[in-house]
Amino acid sequence: MLKTIQLLNKQPQLLKLLKEEKVCLVGVSESETKSILETYSKDASELGVYWN
Numbered sequence: 001m002l003k004t005i006q007l008l009n010k011q012p013q014l015l016k017l018l019k020e021e022k023v024c025l026v027g028v029s030e031s032e033t034k035s036i037l038e039t040y041s042k043d044a045s046e047l048g049v050y051w052n
Contacts, residue, residue, distance in 0.1 A: 001028070004025055004036070005036070008036070015040055018036075
């Protein structure tokens, strides 16, 4: 999971594709993926950061 988070931090465009369900995370369950997306959404809104 740590490597997944690191990858999403390095390549935020993947987060957008993940939200649009154009890519998936191999070896990560649907509930874990939802948790990751929720966490990033909360962090981004709290910091005023918008993913392109």
